Amino acid sequence: MSIDLHSLIGPYALGALDTDEREDFESHLDSCATCAEELDGFIATTVRLGEAVAEEPPAALRASILAAAAQTSQERPTVVALRPRALRRRLPALIAAAAVVVAAAGVAGYVAEHQQVQDVRAEQSNVERVMTAADAVTSESQLGSASMSLTHSRSEDAIVLAVKKLPAVDDKTYQLWTVRDGVTTSAGLVDTSDLVYVGGVDGVQQIALTVEPAGGSERPTSLPVATMAL
Amino acid sequence: MATSPASRPGDSRPLSAVGSDPAPNLDDLLVRTARGDDRAFAALYDELGASVLGLARRLIRNPARAEEVTQEVFLQVWRTAARFDPDRGRAKTWVLVLAHRRAVDAIRHDQAASDREDAYEWVGQDHDVVSEEVIVNLEHQQVRRCMDGLTELQREAVNLAYYGGYTYPEVAELLDANLATVKTRMRDGLIRLRDCMGVAA
């Protein structure tokens, strides 16, 4: 390793790393108890810095946020976005190379990640089972600079979708759908780079990805930007 | 509704009214938010909205954009609240770390977009303005006092990174210091702030 990762703790705590180094440091945290422990105090310190500049928000903002939340569906526990590097670490290298095309993504930081570890562990075995199933079939698809990789296992009755570098859609979101005989069912929201497990796909002929208003929609409101057959 | 009479040390409420109600337990509010409790979500916003907006404004400076990012942060909190585990961290930390990262990402995203439009070198343009503005507006007495206890280079490095959204190589360029020095000053600065504030590690 060409760079001393310990030395990134200050910049990391202050949010001063770019995406790549952020990822590198978060990987380092998993194996460095010294940094992990020191980071807790640093993060608590930056929280104070954040509070110190509090400003009373306009009343309209409160109304706007509450109204938007009322129309926004919450993440469903059956569809858990995995942190790719956690997966990468544990999957056999061969499978990781073939399937995990997902780069660093999302805004969840170390703190949030820490709290997701249990979710990840539970979901990860699901993902692993799909990826390692004897009947797993993977298909890849390219959308400009973005890529999608869909792995389907009939015996596991599940799919794993990996997307990488979808174009940012600002105040909108990507949403994944399963399609059975023309009937669409939401399989959750998808980040621009993401890894999504969906179980119970018996009878699903294809999946579709659409761009929806923030928070997602009950049913697709736009034509798919991508579809993939199972 | 507020079920936690035990107030947590270190939990300051900078701009909230000093009312008769005890401070609601933020962790509890976030856990309830995860179950779709919109009143808990509203209460969580009432507790943390000022911090999130203030941080977004400090970083982003365009007030309308800062409000937009504040809304994005809270919608993300609403959407992903189920990921929060109160045994592993505090709700306030969770939300503010998210807010900072989201605001910084917004700056970098907007900056990349405007860089494509005009190829001006942006690093260095406003940095004196940024740090002065930050110092002047630090209202929280303790934070201000602790910031005063830093060396100038530590203070500049912390300011430019946390309140300015600059990466450490950008900070190094702004301060005309080498990368290793800047990384060290950031860490030293945080250690000093942490000890000054009495933050439990």
Ligand SMILES: [Zn+2]
């Ligand atoms: Zn370390």
